[in-house]
Amino acid sequence: MTAKIFIDGEHGTTGLQIRARLAERRDIEVISIPAEKRKDPAARAEFLNAADIAILCLPDDAARESVSLIENDTTRVIDASTAHRVAEGWVYGFAEMDKAQSAAIRNAKRVANPGCWPQGSIAFLRPLIGAGLLPADLPVTVNGISGYSGGGRTMIEDYEAKGVDAPSFMPYGLTLNHKHLPELQTYAKLAGVPLMQPAVGNFAQGMLTALPLQLGHLDRVPPGAELHTALADHYGAIESGVVKVAPLASIERTADIDPEIHNDTNTMTLHVFANDARAQALLVAVYDNLGKGASGAAVQNMDLMLEGL
Ligand SMILES: NC(=O)C1=CN([C@@H]2O[C@H](COP(=O)(O)OP(=O)(O)OC[C@H]3O[C@@H](n4cnc5c(N)ncnc54)[C@H](OP(=O)(O)O)[C@@H]3O)[C@@H](O)[C@H]2O)C=CC1
Ligand SMILES: CC(=O)N[C@@H](CCC(=O)OP(=O)(O)O)C(=O)O
Known part of the structure; x- marks a missing residue:
């Protein structure tokens, strides 16, 4: 199965960088929302629920909204915003901070990408x-x-x-x-x-x-x-x-x-x-x-989560 990745906010700074990093990848399918629908909650809900991994590159409130739009049990999330970094149920996406962290990210449903x-x-x-x-x-x-x-x-x-x-x-x-x-x-x-x-x-x-x-x-x-x-x-x-x-x-x-x-x-x-x-x-x-500080870390976390799919 080819994993489907949706970048919510793909036209922003972090989203574009992630897209560029994934451009040559053949092991995943990036599903992309039409630019004119990027702020339409119904269209975003469709993409969010179709994705195996959704990467949120949005302002905090929009990131919270994205999470609330996920209705299934299968879409896993990497949130690049500040919204969930100390929230219960979220794993902090700094893989090197201790020995157990990469395994925690690999198996997580919800990963907060660090600031x-x-x-x-x-x-x-x-x-x-x-x-x-x-x-x-x-x-x-x-x-x-x-x-x-x-x-x-x-x-x-x-x-x-x-x-x-x-x-x-x-x-x-x-x-x-x-x-x-x-x-x-x-x-x-x-x-x-x-x-x-x-x-x-x-x-x-x-x-x-x-x-x-x-x-x-x-x-x-x-x-x-x-x-x-x-x-x-x-x-x-x-x-x-x-x-x-x-x-x-x-x-x-x-x-x-x-x-x-x-x-x-x-x-x-x-x-x-x-x-x-x-x-x-x-x-x-x-x-x-934009590397370890944002998009690079998000792709690193995505790769760990793909191992755990
Ligand atoms: N830049 C960086 O170095 C880092 C950024 N981050 C975090 O990543 C997230 C994105 O930041 P960044 O890429 O810099 O920001 P940008 O402003 O460059 O991009 C944000 C994107 O989200 C879109 N957007 C805004 N509101 C909504 C909405 N309600 N629904 C759907 N899309 C929306 C914007 O569209 P439009 O432009 O049309 O409004 C834009 O495309 C933020 O939470 C930021 O804190 C994390 C680490 C580092
Ligand atoms: C230069 C600059 O303004 N940097 C941002 C942080 C960038 C970052 O890490 O993003 P998050 O918004 O995801 O936390 C700031 O200090 O607010």
Whole structure:
């Protein structure tokens, strides 16, 4: 049987990227809604119920509506929106975050694709808290920069209209209440809400997430080499090979910390920097907001779910 895949929202930023990634695939059939019917609930219901896997690339409310339109027991869902990421009954679609997660995704009926920002932070915090090297109550701050495609069609049109006149660096999330905080806290297994302060740059695609850590108040301060080894051990044991740990380096600067370096791939590279004498560390994840941050992760999750069909 050839699995039928329906991308609800296939004409948006994430949907188009998924379509492009699936274009050459012969093992699946992408069923496609006519563009003029893409917001017609009755037509969407027909496609949603005909699909083996529906991938929702929609605003949150429309994603909730799509789920409510599914009347059968067979359509499995990957939701790229924020709507279901901490909802009961949904599996978080970050396959590498622990050893059991890819099996959970493989067998899930409902998978919530992660937000782009939390993935970089969870990639560090979950294994390091799990290994007991960082405490769950560590006061975490997150900063970073994303290409403007992270803001979807509206932000893309805005930046492309302004061109070189668009701001080269625009901090946002200034109410300190970014929509990704619940999933970040939940899946990193943090006791408190992190302080997250992202930025958009005047480039289309790619991102980096940075966690500067002050560790001097801990009873035992983990040296940078221990943080690095724990991450290398964790990701070395994960089959997908998507998340890589860069060699521990003591350098002033490196061209590898480039938000665009992994564009059009699913790769995420984790960098650990440390000043042990000061009990400080800096963790930096580099990845593509449209790759591992969105569409690439959705296709990775779809492939896992196809194995479970
Ligand atoms: N861009 C990114 O890097 C990431 C995005 N996401 C998430 O993926 C989802 C899609 O985002 P993105 O692709 O960027 O957004 P876009 O705005 O680029 O695309 C959204 C698509 O959904 C369509 N749409 C809007 N309302 C409805 C509706 N009621 N019924 C059917 N279709 C509708 C839009 O049509 P129209 O344009 O005509 O309104 C558009 O084609 C969002 O939830 C976003 O949070 C997740 C991770 C990263
Ligand atoms: C640059 C930019 O605006 N990025 C988006 C997040 C992109 C993403 O991860 O998408 P979700 O909307 O699915 O969570 C933001 O910070 O809101």
